[in-house]
Amino acid sequence: MxxxxxxxxxxxxxxxxxxxxxxxxxxxxxxxxxxxxxxxxxxxxxxxxxxxxxxxxxxxxxxxAQSFFRKDFIEFSRLLVSQNRMQAGAANLAKYRAIFDRAEAEYGVSRGVLTAFWGLETDFGAFxxxxxxxxxxxxxxxxxxxxxxxxxxxxxxxxxxxxxxxxxxxxxxxxxxxxxxxxxxxxxxxxxxxGDGDGHVNLRSSPADALLSGARMLQSLGWRAGEPWLQEVIVPEGLDWSKTGLETQLSTADWSERGVRAREGSLARGLKASVVLPMGRKGPAFIAYPNFSVLFEWNQSFAYVTTAAYYATRLLGAPAYQPGTPDPLLSLEDMKALQRALAARGHDVGKVDGILGAMTRTAVQKEQMRLGLPADAWPTLELLRKL
Known part of the structure; x- marks a missing residue:
């Protein structure tokens, strides 16, 4: 995957x-x-x-191939974060509590994040x-x-x-x-x-080896102990959408002044963060802290990383996100046509594959700004027609 x-x-x-x-x-x-x-x-x-x-x-x-990654965030996350995975995640958090305690103590990596990747990558070792x-x-x-x-x-x-x-x-x-x-x-x-002290590193059959190795890798990639990674937020209708996306980081105080607020609790203090809109301004909204970017070293897919980060918050008690009413994802052929149009205007979108990746999102947002459209990085038929 x-x-x-x-x-x-x-x-x-x-x-x-x-x-x-x-x-x-x-x-x-x-x-x-x-x-x-x-x-x-x-x-x-x-x-x-x-x-x-x-x-x-x-x-x-x-x-x-990798056509699995052509799904939109809502479809993708609902498919992966199933009720079965929620129940299995909770059971494994309890069963391997001692290993997770060690991972957090020695490497500073949240048990929620480790469990989320464990569940999404292999269904907790089953496949x-x-x-x-x-x-x-x-x-x-x-x-x-x-x-x-x-x-x-x-x-x-x-x-x-x-x-x-x-x-x-x-x-x-x-x-x-x-x-x-x-x-x-x-x-x-x-x-x-x-992790289990048998003299070998066996990620296939030893949960201790696998989880502690994963924690150590995330630490080596820059994971910051004790800090959050993703949090659902409510954004005002008048937000400057061009400021959303991972390329823009503002302090949480700045986001608060712009009307962004946590759906539950409060925004973390003293951190830089980005507001990410996986399906544009009409869909779910999250604030992404520095640890969120570390997860892209594990997997490059925006939908996958956002789903894993969201799953981790759910395992630790966060509610299901509010889906909103986003515009539908463009068809495969329309997305390819959009990528070709963006490339023709000088944007680097990588391979024309119909996948809404990071480079395509960035290009979409720049063209939305140029055309005076809401610059939320979500491609629409209107944008395709204008291009």
Whole structure:
């Protein structure tokens, strides 16, 4: 389900731009051997790591699809934050209380956030993916679309294999994420925690290892202990919509002066925050604190991150959001037409895929401002017609 983390971009600094890809798959695997050997593995370990490796066509199809992320926030969040997930989340919060106590004490990461990702990524470990992780990584590194992102993951997986923490027969997500909270090999290598004290980091079968590793990773990405991440708000009709969105941060005092108020309780004091409108000014409204942005290092999808953050607040007692009456999401073809129109006007919307991602939202808001429309970053047929 996950999009690849922006943290992957850092790998570009350490991976040769000319890294081999494409061509005969067997030759590609053979060429990998000296590179893996240079990581300190013995020849026998290299052969063991690559034994039986195969190209997985399913991985390539999954990499090019991801249609799940074309749903709007209300549909997406209602599908993912089901009553069953609410009940299972509450049960696991109670069952693993000691582990969550430790995660909060040692890494400062909220139990609500950890439980939300645990639930959304794998239904609390029940389904961790059905792609062979080693084969998925080698397949994606061989594919010439993004080899610089996946080749380092192969090397990290090989290093984990050498120390007994990677099973070449193990399965996970199509992009190589492993275990109950779906972490990539490099993230496991850097942030893996032996939470149950058995001498190994096993994110597949050990909730303690998985949850504490996830907490340590979020801390390393900049999670700020004791601070909120998302809160539902009520916004006035006369708000300057151009100030909404993650690109604008104001103090909570400034937002209060502009008429933004918490639906329950009060806004956190002394923090910068953004007002986010997942479906425009007529839909749900939230205030996003600095910790919210950290979650994009886990997943790039705006709808997914907002849903996970919202689910975390629900697990800790927040009510269901007020859906409002937003304009419907554009059809797939209309969204693609909009992206092409935005690109023609010089906006970088990334791939024309019909997905309302962060770059498309930013471009929509800029064009709404230019055209004198309410600049709430929600695309409408009116905007499409004007473009």
């Amino acid at each position: 996950r999009f690849l983390s922006p943290a992957f971009a850092m790998l570009l600094l350490t991976t040769p731009a000319h890294a081999q890809c494409g061509g005969d798959f067997s030759a590609f695997v053979t060429a990998l051997k000296p590179e893996i050997r240079a990581e300190g593995l013995t020849a026998r370990q290299v052969d063991g790591f690559l034994a039986g490796v195969t190209q997985d066509a399913r991985v390539l199809r999954a990499d090019r 961790q993916g059905d792609y062979n992780t080693r084969d998925a990584l080698v397949t994606l590194a061989h594919d010439c679309r993004r080899p610089e992102l996946f080749r380092p993951q192969i090397l990290a997986a090989a290093r984990l294999f050498a120390r007994g923490d990677f099973d070449i027969a193990g399965v996970g997500a199509w992009a190589g994420e492993i275990g109950q909270v779906q972490m990539l090999p490099i993230d496991i290598e850097r942030n893996g925690v032996d």
